[in-house]
Amino acid sequence: MRTDRLSEWLKQERNYLPLLLFAGLLFRLLYAWAAxxxxxxxxxxxxxxxxxxxxxxxxxxxxxxxxxxxxxxxVSYLSGGGLLAVYFAQAAVSVLTCFLIYLITKxxxxxxxxxxxxxxxxxxxxxxxxxxxxxxxxxxxFLLSLVIYLLLVKKSAVPAGxxxxxxxxxxxxxxxxxxxxxxWLYLRAEKKTAAxxxxxxxxxxxxxxxxxxxxxxxxxxxxVLITAHESGSLFLGHNPYAKGGADFEYINTPYGSWERDxxxxxxxxxxxxxxxxxxxxxNNPGREAQLFFLKLSKYWSLRxxxxxxxxxxxxxxxxxxxxxxxxxxxxxxLILGAFFSRKDKKALVSHLMIAMxxxxxxxxxxxxxRMRYQLVPFIIILAAYGLSLLPxxxxxxxxxxxxxxxxxxxxxxxxxxxxxxxxxxxxxxxxADIAARF
Numbered sequence: 001m002r003t004d005r006l007s008e009w010l011k012q013e014r015n016y017l018p019l020l021l022f023a024g025l026l027f028r029l030l031y032a033w034a035a036x037x038x039x040x041x042x043x044x045x046x047x048x049x050x051x052x053x054x055x056x057x058x059x060x061x062x063x064x065x066x067x068x069x070x071x072x073x074x075v076s077y078l079s080g081g082g083l084l085a086v087y088f089a090q091a092a093v094s095v096l097t098c099f100l101i102y103l104i105t106k107x108x109x110x111x112x113x114x115x116x117x118x119x120x121x122x123x124x125x126x127x128x129x130x131x132x133x134x135x136x137x138x139x140x141x142f143l144l145s146l147v148i149y150l151l152l153v154k155k156s157a158v159p160a161g162x163x164x165x166x167x168x169x170x171x172x173x174x175x176x177x178x179x180x181x182x183x184w185l186y187l188r189a190e191k192k193t194a195a196x197x198x199x200x201x202x203x204x205x206x207x208x209x210x211x212x213x214x215x216x217x218x219x220x221x222x223x224v225l226i227t228a229h230e231s232g233s234l235f236l237g238h239n240p241y242a243k244g245g246a247d248f249e250y251i252n253t254p255y256g257s258w259e260r261d262x263x264x265x266x267x268x269x270x271x272x273x274x275x276x277x278x279x280x281x282x283n284n285p286g287r288e289a290q291l292f293f294l295k296l297s298k299y300w301s302l303r304x305x306x307x308x309x310x311x312x313x314x315x316x317x318x319x320x321x322x323x324x325x326x327x328x329x330x331x332x333x334l335i336l337g338a339f340f341s342r343k344d345k346k347a348l349v350s351h352l353m354i355a356m357x358x359x360x361x362x363x364x365x366x367x368x369x370r371m372r373y374q375l376v377p378f379i380i381i382l383a384a385y386g387l388s389l390l391p392x393x394x395x396x397x398x399x400x401x402x403x404x405x406x407x408x409x410x411x412x413x414x415x416x417x418x419x420x421x422x423x424x425x426x427x428x429x430x431x432a433d434i435a436a437r438f
Contacts, residue, residue, distance in 0.1 A: 016115060016118075017102075017118070020098075020118050020119060020122050021095055021098065021099060021118075021122065023122060023123075024094075024095050024098050024121070024122030024123065025091060025092065025095045027122070027123060028090075028091035028094055028095065028127075028128050028131045028132070029088060029091050031128050031129065031131070031132045031314070031315070032084070032087035032090070032091050032131055032132040033087075034132075034314040034315075035087070035129075035132035035133065035313050036083060036084045036087050036132070038311055038312055038313060040083070040134050043134075043135065044133055044134035044135060046062060046064065047068060047069055047072065047134045047135070047136070048072075048083070048134055049062065050062045050064065050066075050068075050069030050072075050073075051069050051072040051073045051076060051086075053069075054069060054070060054073035055073050055076055055077060063219075063227050063228055063229060063266060064227055064229070065136075065168070065169040065170060065171060065172055065212065065226055065227060066169060066212065067136075067139070067169045067170040068136035068139055068140075068170050068171070071089075071139055072086050072134070075089045083134070086134065087131065087132055087133075090130075090131040090138045090139070091132075093131070093138055093139055094127050094128070094130070094131040094138050094142070095122070096142055097121070097127070097138075097141055097142040097145050097377065098118060098121035098122050098127070099118075100142070100145040100377070101118065101121045101145060101380055101381060102114050102115075102117055102118040102121070103149055104145065104148060104149050104152060104377070104381060105117040105118075105380075105381045105384055105385070107149075107152055107153060107346070108152070108341075108344065108346045108347050108381070108385075109347070109381075109384070109385045109388070112388050113384045113385045113387075113388040114384070116384040116387050116388055117380050117381055117384035120330070120380050120383065120384060121377075121380050124326065124376070124380070125304070125319045125322045125323050125326065126304055126305045126306060126319075126326075126373070126376065127376065129304075129306055129313070129319055130305070130373070132313075133306070133311075133313075135306070136170050136171045137171065137305075137306075137370075137373050137374070139170050140167060140170045140171045140174060140374060141373070141374055141376055141377055143163060143164075143166060143167040143170060144164075144167050144174055144177070144374060145377045146163060147160050147164045147167060147181075148181075148349055148377075150163065151181070151184075151185065151201075151349075152346065152349070157185075157197050157200040157201040157204065158200060158204050159204075160201060160204075161200060161201040161202065161203065161204025161205045161207075161208070162204045162205070162207065162208045163208075164178070164181070164204075164205045164208075165204065165205040165206065165207065165208020165209045166208055168208075168209055169208070169209060169212055169226065171374075172225075172226035172227045172229075172230055173230075173233075173371070173374065174374060175226065176357055176361075177353055177356060177357065177374070178202075178205065180349070180353045180355070180356035181201070181349070181352075181353075182198050182201065182202065183352055184349040184352050185197055185198055185201060186198060187345055188345050188346070188348075209225065209226065212226065213225050216228075220265070220266065220267040221267065222267050224267065224270070228266050228267060228269075228270040229270075232269075232273055234273065234274060234277045234364060234365060235273035235274070235276060235277045236248075236365070236366045237277070237291065237295065237364065237365045237366040238277040238278075238280045238281050238288070238291070239255070239276065239277065239280055240255060240280065241253070241255070242291055242366070243291075243294060244291055244294030244295040244298050244366060244367055245294075245295075245298050245366055245367060245368050246366055246368050247366075258272045292362055292363065294367075295361065295362035295363075295366065295367035296358070296362045296367070297422050297425070297426065298367040298368060298369075298426075299358060299361055299362055299367035299371065299372055300358070300372075300419065300422065301369065301422065301423065301426050302324045302327040302328060302331065302419070302426075303320070303323065303324060303327075303369050303426075304319065304320055304323035304324070304369055305323070305369040305370055305372060305373040306369070306370055306373070307368075307370070324423075328420075328423075330379065330380075331379075331383070331416075331419055332386075332412070332416040332419065333382075333383035333384075333386035333387045333390075334379050334382045334383040334386060335386070335412045335415045335416055335419070336386035336389060336390075336393075336412050337381075337382035337384070337385035337386030337387075337389070338350070338351055338354075338382045338386075339408075339411060339412045340385070340386070340389055341382065341385055347381075347382070347385070349378070350378035350381050350382050351382075353378045354375055354378055354379070354382075357372070357374065393405065393409070
């Protein structure tokens, strides 16, 4: 009876949708307000420099993609204020991402998993914390989610392709997802129109990127598609001091002297980084195999996507451990949802996005929680489906189909145990460093 009442209540979106979205917005606004007094540092300081250049000089000199600094500058210009308005705007963008996650999940799996996805997204600590810092990720996953929703519902390659180009100009790493999107489009499209759809989407993507690439050619005197810093990411993953993560020990060594040389341009350093990375890959196959597993371990650790320990952020200890506890539940649910939706062509976009990003980061680049953040919408979508299956699975384990169901669950359970074992290993390895930060 209670289940029937809940089902009837969920059929009316007005019963829960505004309430959850408002609660998610309030959560983000409060956190943004509490965190707004912390001066931008590291990457955040550079983004703020770009914002101020656009506002005060009408120019932009940074090598980083321009869409996020333009967004920040537009908010500051319209509000006439400082960074608090930017944080509040990001809070609104983050809640819109929650709404898109809800719509995508509803389109693929139905209303019940969509409600779970919305609740998870609205109260997901990592999404709230990103909305309160000057980082491109909040805007990036909103644009990426919008691209997927347009392709899922409207099936219009032109606006989706142009929007995906802007997504890549928000943060260049989103270009990694292009092969996954193209494969998904191919598998979903009719055979007669598949090639045209793929070519149209790809052409529109690079058409949107082209003006920035032309600017890069003028500035760097050579071809740089989005940012020269991507070569640095390649080098970080492949050098004698690499440990799989964002490790910069090489900088103060003779091996890293090129990085400190002021006479070298950014493009020259990019070329050196690419050459050294290629040489290391070819000359150290054994270490490359070790790094593969080290990166996989770091990429799918249970820790937060954004390490706030270096800044005096509010609730940093609570959010750090809350993220771990959330992932202890969310990631096994993701595995379960992925396993039971593997034959659904609509759901395949989440599988492909997760698989492609994982493969690229553990082979080409380096792996941290931050590098996994662009997968948050797809993690939540599949995890929500997995959570929605739990009541039926629990009931099935008590019925006559239990032996067959246990056999089906063997793979998800094994992967979950590996995930937890990796967490234990990481906790033992990193506990002293984490404790020192708090």
